[in-house]
Amino acid sequence: MPPARGTPPVLLIGLPSLAAILAALASLFIGPAGIPVADSLAALSGHGDPIVRAILFELRLPRVALGLLVGAMLGAGGASLQGYLRNPLAEPSVLGASNAAALGAVVALYFGLAQAHPMALPLLAILAALAALAPLFGLAGRSESPLGLILAGIAVATLAGAGISLALNLSPNPFAAMEIMSWLLGSLEDRTPQHVWLAAPCIAVGLALLLWDGRALDALTLGEDSARTLGIDLRRVRVRMLIGLAVGVGGAVAVSGAIGFVGLIVPHLVRPFTDRRPSSVLIPSTIAGAALLTAADVAVRLIPTNAPLKLGVVTAFLGVPVFVFHLVRERRLW
Secondary structure (H helix, E strand, O other), X not given: OOOOOOOOHHHHHHHHHHHHHHHHHHHXXXXXXXXXXXXXXXXXXXXXXXHHHHHHHHHHHHXXXXXXXXXXXXXXXXXXHHHHHOOOOOOOOOOOHHHHHHHHHHHHHHOOHHHHOOOHHHHHHHHHHHHHHHHHHHHHOOOOOHHHHHHHHHHHHHXXXXXXXXXXXXXXXXXXXXXXXXXXXXXXXXXXXXXXXXXXXXXXHHHHHHHOOHHHHHHHOOOHHHHHHOOOOHHHHHHHHHHHHHHHHHHHHHHHOOOOOHHHHHHHXXXXXXOOOHHHHHHHHHHHHHHHHHHHHHHHHHOOOOOOOOHHHHHHHHHHHHHHHHHHHOHHXX
């Protein structure tokens, strides 16, 4: 589809925003406990059954907030990485950031650090994401083919997966292994306001740093030499990108588990309706990511299954075909 250069910005922002609002409302009113809409509205206004209020404020509202926050972070991460690396396959999970953050969180769970202090989980997830992304961003300055970074990211993700498998293999009891495995599949179920307060600052910092460099990403489409000529400090851009991804993705993974491919899908849905400048994709992808993940979380509750369906499974089924399609298109770079 050719770029829709005439798409008004109000529609480019407004339509994803409307989708995010509708998905959030659906997520708020849909759940295992069948609560009539009238009772839900009464509870939201501060009246009605105290049990209904507890369900809405302690369970559903945190789930809605985390769906929007985590989806926004993953959408922005995918759009910024694709613009920075000039590669349509780039996104946090493909480059190993999500898997590395998951490994850090698993270490916190395995050694009981998460129970000792709530901040241990996001902190270790952030540090692990930093450790994984730093060498990749160093390679970005010297790589002739961005596809090489994708392959390096897959290697990092595989190494992180091996570390997670080792933790599962050496888990002291089957219940601990089951808890880790369930968390790794990705879910927003049974999250509390505490999870929101843990994730929100990390995601806010990550989004601020990623959205800062829209102009720099536009300049990079002309090549690094041209970007320097235009006055772009690529070292600072790289550092902001590294810290933004590590802090934002680390905070998101710490509360939601490993959820992949949202950052891959969303920019490709948004880009045809823009002029294809990376800066024009960033904010719509952030909002659309929030809408997509929240809608996927609603689908998790609507799809009939014998066991609870995990959110990471749904996003993987959505994202793998998109990844394979664009990988085939880029095969000439091998």
